[in-house]
Amino acid sequence: LPRLRAVPRSREYRAATPAGRLGMLWETVLCLSEDETIFTEEVFRLVVRSLLDELAVSRVEHADLRIGPSTGRWRWMRNAADGLSLFRDELSQHANMSVAFLAGINMTKSVEQLDAIFDTVVDGSDVADGIAGIDINFLPGDLFKVKRYLPTLCELQRSGFKINVHLGELFDNEVSRYLLSHIIPDRIGHGVLLLHDPYLVELVRHHEICLDMCPTSNTTLGVVDWTVDNPARRALDLEIGRALCRERV
Numbered sequence: 001l002p003r004l005r006a007v008p009r010s011r012e013y014r015a016a017t018p019a020g021r022l023g024m025l026w027e028t029v030l031c032l033s034e035d036e037t038i039f040t041e042e043v044f045r046l047v048v049r050s051l052l053d054e055l056a057v058s059r060v061e062h063a064d065l066r067i068g069p070s071t072g073r074w075r076w077m078r079n080a081a082d083g084l085s086l087f088r089d090e091l092s093q094h095a096n097m098s099v100a101f102l103a104g105i106n107m108t109k110s111v112e113q114l115d116a117i118f119d120t121v122v123d124g125s126d127v128a129d130g131i132a133g134i135d136i137n138f139l140p141g142d143l144f145k146v147k148r149y150l151p152t153l154c155e156l157q158r159s160g161f162k163i164n165v166h167l168g169e170l171f172d173n174e175v176s177r178y179l180l181s182h183i184i185p186d187r188i189g190h191g192v193l194l195l196h197d198p199y200l201v202e203l204v205r206h207h208e209i210c211l212d213m214c215p216t217s218n219t220t221l222g223v224v225d226w227t228v229d230n231p232a233r234r235a236l237d238l239e240i241g242r243a244l245c246r247e248r249v
Contacts, residue, residue: 004028008220018221019139019170033073041076044083048090056094063097066104066135069120069127070113081126100132102164107138107145114145118152133162137189140171143178150182162186164212168193169223173200187212192224192231195238205240 007013007028013021033039055063069080077083084101091099103121107114120127121134134156138146157163166189167176176194184207191211194200204211213235215226224231235241 003032018223021221022170039073039075041074041086044074044076045086045090048087052090052094052097055097061097062099064100064102064132067101067131069103069105069117069131079120079127081130084127084130101130102133102135102162103127103131104135104137107136107142107149111145111148114149118149122152122156131161133164133186135164135166135189137166140175143175146179147182154183157183157186164189167191168195168200169218169221173197176200185209190214190218190223191235192218195231195234195240201238201240205238211235211240 004025007024008021010024013024016024067080067083068074074083087099087101091097103117105114105117105121109117121131122128134153136146136153153163163183163185164187165179165183165185167179168188169190169192173193173196177197177200180200180203187210188194188204189212191204192213194204194211203209213232218224218231219226
C-alpha cells in the first residue's frame, strides 16, 4: 500500500491523463506481483474474509464482484475456480449475504491472451459455471480487439450472461457512442462523462442501464472531483436510475 500511495504524489502522475494515471498504478501492481510473499493463498483468504466482514458491517446483502478468469498473479491457483471455491467457503459464514461473480476481462492484453480467456469463459468449464457475467474494460487503442469479440459478447448476453462495460471515464464519448451502437450492456462502469452527451443520456435512460459509479476512481484519476461535483445527483436529475429507485421504494 505505501508503494501504491506514493504513485499519485509523483510529478509524472499529476501530469498524466486519466488513462495514463491508471496505467502507472497498474504497472506498480504488476511489479508487486513479482513478490511471492504477497499473492499467496493465505493472503487471498485474508483479503476475502476482510472484505466480507466489511460488507457485513455495512449491512450489504448482495455484491457483484469482478474476478480474473485466469490466475495471473495468484500462482497457487490451478485455475480461477480455486479462487471461487475459497471465496464460497468464506461466504458460508455469512448466511444473509449473496455474491455474484463477473469475469473481468482487460482488453489491453494481447489477442492470444484474450483468446485463451474467452475460451475459458465459454467452454463450460468450472470457471464458466461459477460466473454470472462479463465485465469489460479497454482503452481507445484496444477498440479493434473489442470489435473482434463483440459477436461472442452478444452471444453470451443472449445465453443469459450479464455484460458490463467500462465507459465514460478514460476516453471521450465518441468511443462510447460507437460501442453502444453495437451492444447494449446491462450495466456501465462509471459513465460519468456520458452524462454530458444528450444522445447517450437518452440511450442509457431508454434501456434502463445501471451506471456503477466510483467516486474514488474518478477523483484519483482526475476525471471528476466528487468533493466539488456529484455525477450521481446529476444522473438522477436526468432521470437515470429513477425507475429502479421507484421499484425499490
